[in-house]
Amino acid sequence: MLSYRHGFHAGNHADVLKHWLLTLCLQYLIRKDKPLYYLDTHAGAGSYDLRAATAARTGEAALGIGRLQGQDLPAGLAAYRELVVADAAQGLRYYPGSPQLAARLLRPQDRLRLLELHPTELTQLRKRLGSDPRVKILDGDGFTLLKGLLPPPSRRGLVLLDPSYELKDDYRRVQDTLRQGLERFATGVYLLWYPLLNLAPCRRLSQQLEKLPAAQWLQVQLQVQQPPAGHGMYGSGVFIINPPWTLRAQLEQELPVLLSLLAQDDSAQWRLWGSELGSK
Secondary structure: OOOOOHHHOOOOHHHHHHHHHHHHHHHHHOOOOOOOEEEEOOOOOOEEEOOOHHHHHHOHHHHOHHHHOOOOOOHHHHHHHHHHOOOHHHOOOEEEOHHHHHHHHOOOOOEEEEEEOOHHHHHHHHHHHOOOOOEEEEEOOHHHHHHHHOOOOOOOEEEEEOOOOOOOHHHHHHHHHHHHHHHHOOOOEEEEEEEEOOOHHHHHHHHHHOOOOOOOEEEEEEEOOOOOOOOOOOEEEEEEEOOEOOHHHHHHHHHHHHHHHHOOOOOOEEEEEEOOOOEO
16 A cells, blocks of 8 residues: 555646646635635645656656647646646646645635655655645544545535555445445535446446435546556546536537547547436
């Protein structure tokens, strides 16, 4: 569990999908003046140097966020790209993780709770966001800590779950954690990211999530290449509980653009389905 370092994968196609959706949901939620509570269960380091040896070794950012640079993008994708390159003086060198993206977007009255277990990632996260008065950083297992942090005082919030899935038990734990979260905070917006892999637990997860006690949900998948013979990631998905009511229509317009930019072969495709009526 503690061997995973996101620096190897920062800015890849999975980050683009996940963080674009996160941006769309947060932008919608902050339209109301009432404070918003953002909770990130696997926060990571907060920001990643794309010129570091870790990122350079894989080159995944070039096939992800790199493909959005210099493109004429629709509104939602353009807003996400602008948040990513907020420190554009050095070009696209640093890729912000979900905590930093949220911190850039949220307002003074909003609150962020960032959970991280890896000691090195935790140290970096504290250096980058620990002085922000809106932020509280907690050391520990996000799956375990989440229940005690819900419901938020404002009764308005977004929870992002983004584990590494290095352990097969993560597939069960994400479902249990979402179920516990809904018991305490049924009206919250929840985003769960998951990889597309040729593994049985991964193939089952999508259908199992639909059995959660959530009346409104939306599921997005982006496959960027042909599934490999082994266990390599060929795309990713996001399961959204209580999605903004405007989200589905926006995704139907912008997903084809994103696919055209991130596709790595002719098998690339996107899927979008759900039971949601929309969260006001």
